[in-house]
Structures are given as C-alpha cells and as structure tokens.
Amino acid sequence: MIATLAHLPWYWPVLGGLCIGTAAGMLLLFNGRILGVSGMAAASLGWADGHDRTANRLFLVASMAGAGLTYLMLHRPAIGPTANMAVLIVGGLLVGYGTRLGSGCTSGHGVCGLARLSPRSIAATGVFMCTAAITVYVVRHILGYTS
Amino acid sequence: MTRFVSVLAGLLFGVGLALSDMVNPQRVQAFLDVAGTWDPSLALVMISALIPSALAWQIRRRRSRPVFDQQFHVPTSRRIDTALLSGAALFGMGWGLVGLCPGPALADLVIVPWPTLVFVVAMIAGMGVHRLLNPRPS
Numbered sequence: 001m002i003a004t005l006a007h008l009p010w011y012w013p014v015l016g017g018l019c020i021g022t023a024a025g026m027l028l029l030f031n032g033r034i035l036g037v038s039g040m041a042a043a044s045l046g047w048a049d050g051h052d053r054t055a056n057r058l059f060l061v062a063s064m065a066g067a068g069l070t071y072l073m074l075h076r077p078a079i080g081p082t083a084n085m086a087v088l089i090v091g092g093l094l095v096g097y098g099t100r101l102g103s104g105c106t107s108g109h110g111v112c113g114l115a116r117l118s119p120r121s122i123a124a125t126g127v128f129m130c131t132a133a134i135t136v137y138v139v140r141h142i143l144g145y146t147s
Numbered sequence: 148m149t150r151f152v153s154v155l156a157g158l159l160f161g162v163g164l165a166l167s168d169m170v171n172p173q174r175v176q177a178f179l180d181v182a183g184t185w186d187p188s189l190a191l192v193m194i195s196a197l198i199p200s201a202l203a204w205q206i207r208r209r210r211s212r213p214v215f216d217q218q219f220h221v222p223t224s225r226r227i228d229t230a231l232l233s234g235a236a237l238f239g240m241g242w243g244l245v246g247l248c249p250g251p252a253l254a255d256l257v258i259v260p261w262p263t264l265v266f267v268v269a270m271i272a273g274m275g276v277h278r279l280l281n282p283r284p285s
Contacts, residue, residue, distance in 0.1 A: 005173050005186065013188040016167020017195030023160035024196070025203030030152040032213030032220050035160065037250040038274070045271070047278045050220075055150045059157035060253055066161025067170055067254035074165065080259025081172045081266060083245050092252075092266040094241025096273020099249060100281075102234020103222070106248040107160075109235070110193060115200035116221075123227045128239030129179075135243030136179040 024111050031055070036108020037063075038099035047100075102128070148215040161254055167192045170254045172246025179243055 024035040033055075040059055043051035071078065081088060099105040102124050104113065109128075113121020139145050168174045169192055177186035212218055242248050247255065247266055255263040 005177050005184070008168050008174065008186070008188050010191060013167040013169075013191035014195045016163040016165070016169065017192040017197075018199060019159050019163030019166060020192065021196035021199035023156040023163065024200045026152060026156045026159070028200075028203050028207055028213070028219075028221075029210070030214045031149045031156075032216040032218060034221060035156065037248075037253070041249055041253070041271070042274050042278070045274070047274060052149065055153040058150055059153040059160075062154045062157025063161035063164070063250065064253055064257045066158035067165040067251075068161070068257035070162045070165035071170065071258050076168070076171075078258050079171045079173055080255055080261075080263050081245050081247055085262070085265060087244055088262055088265045089269045091241040091245035091247070092269025093273040093276070094237050094244070095248065095252070095266075096241075096270035096275075097277050098234045098236070098238030098241060098273070100234065100274050100277035102231050102236075102238055105238060105250070106242075107250050111196045111200050114193075115197050116204045118222070119225050120222075120227055120231055124231055124235040127232055127235035128242065131236045131239030132243035133179045133181055135240045136176055137182055139244065140180060141182050 020107075020111060021115075024107070024115070027059075028112070034108055034112045036104050036112060038096075038105040039103070039108055042100060098128075152215060160250070163192075163196075164251055164254050165258075170251045170258055172251075172255075174246075175248075175251070176243070176246040179246075 027033050027035045039048055040056040042048045044053055044056040044060055046053060083091060104124060109121040109124040114125060164170050168188060174186060174188055177184060178189035245266055249270065252263065252267050252270060256267055
C-alpha cells in the first residue's frame with residue numbers, strides 16, 4: 001500500500017537530534033523548564049497548573065512553524081499517518097491519556113528525563129519503547145497489517 | 148524573555164523533528180519494527196539529542212536558578228508508581244499503532260493536516276479525559 005521507506009542518511013537524524021537536545025537545554029537553562037510536549041500541550045490548555053500558558057502555546061506554535069518550514073525546504077515527500085480512522089482515534093486517545101497518566105512522552109521522559117538520569121523517566125521510556133515495539137509486532141507480524 | 152526563549156526553543160525543536168524525519172510516522176514505526184526492516188534513525192536522534200541535553204543538566208547542577216526565572220521547575224519525585232508505568236504502557240501502544248507521539252503529531256498538523264487532525268483531536272480528548280478523572284493537577 002505504501003512505497004518502501006526511503007533510506008535516510010545518518011547525518012539527518014544526528015543533526016535533528018542535536019537541534020532537539022539543544023532546544024531542551026535552552027529551555028532548562030534559560031527558563032528552568034522541562035521540554036515535554038505532552039505536558040506543554042496540557043499546560044497550554046490550562047490543564048496543568050503553575051505554568052505560563054502563553055509560553056507553552058508559543059513553544060508549540062513555533063515548533064509547528066519550524067517543522068513546517070524545514071519540511072518545505074527539504075523537499076521530502078510529506079508522509080502522514082497511514083492508519084485508518086478508527087486506529088487514529090484509538091491511538092490518539094491512548095497517547096493523550098497515557099502521556100498525562102505517565103507524566104510525559106518521548107521528549108519529557110525520553111530526551112530530558114534520560115539526560116538527567118531520572119529513575120522515573122528511565123522506567124517510563126523502557127516501558128513505552130517496549131509496548132510500542134510489541135504493538136507494531138502484533139499489528140504487522142501477527143495480524144498481518146503491513147504499511 | 149522566557150517567552151522569547153520559548154519561541155526560539157520551539158523553532159529549533161520543530162526544525163530538529165523535521166530534519167530527523169521524526170515527523171514521518173513510517174520512519175518511527177520502522178524503528179519500532181524490530182522484526183521487520185529496522186530503521187535506526189530514532190535511536191540516532193535520541194542519542195544525539197541526549198548530548199546537548201545532558202550537558203545542559205550538568206551546567207544546571209552548578210547554577211542556583213535559570214537565567215530568566217527565579218527557580219528551576221523540575222520534577223523531584225523519584226517514585227516509580229503504577230500511574231507512571233501504566234501511563235507509559237498505554238502511550239507506547241498508541242505510539243506504536245499510529246507512529247506519532249505528541250511533538251511530531253502537532254508538527255504534522257502543518258505538514259499533513261489530514262488525517263493528522265483526527266489523531267490530534269483524539270489525543271487532546273484523551274488528555275481531557277485524564278483531566279476530568281484527576282481534577283487536581285498531577
């Protein structure tokens with residue numbers, strides 16, 4: 001259904017990772033805040049107290065602008081999610097509820113938490129990596145849905 | 148000034164997501180698909196993100212406050228509880244199903260608005276459900 005994923009030369013993920021880590025470092029050293037997108041999304045809606053709602057909104061809108069402009073300049077094919085409507089909805093609910101219950105996502109636990117060797121973040125990252133890999137295994141190799 | 152930093156950091160974060168192709172759910176699922184054609188990109192992203200991030204945490208240890216705020220707002224809990232583990236487990240399932248976590252999902256609203264919007268609305272609804280069940284902020 002989908003063309004084979006194009007090979008991505010190693011320097012793109014390395015360069016991208018350095019940008020992401022630098023952004024996290026800036027937010028910590030200048031604002032004293034963790035770069036955690038799920039927490040910032042909740043805070044920007046007023047669902048996490050004690051945060052500057054405007055600062056969180058600005059961060060999220062800027063990240064969307066940064067990604068959009070970069071994508072335009074890279075001329076890569078725009079590939080979005082390929083899951084059907086039901087899976088998109090179930091997946092979105094799981095990601096939204098799970099990140100709030102677990103206090104973080106790939107950025108907050110994965111990038112910031114691992115960098116400061118937080119035991120909670122190490123545990124959370126191990127768990128979500130495992131359940132994500134198991135889910136992909138079940139969907140692709142047991143149920144046989146390939147994309 | 149904190150808001151100015153937020154804009155700069157947000158831009159840089161978004162640029163990083165796009166350069167590394169983490170905005171592409173197939174790239175992410177190819178990393179998670181250890182039994183298929185494995186793509187190491189996400190591991191490279193995380194490792195290289197940890198370098199400046201860990202460096203910043205080392206600098207933070209020698210400072211009493213951030214540049215533009217009175218104090219650091221950093222979680223102090225070290226307790227690994229059921230909420231943390233079950234939340235992470237549920238998040239991982241959703242992440243594996245679609246290939247999107249919150250940062251890339253928002254970025255994809257700009258790059259591939261449809262059907263990303265469906266996922267983002269569901270994600271916000273999921274956050275809302277958690278808020279309804281837990282009125283006190285965690």
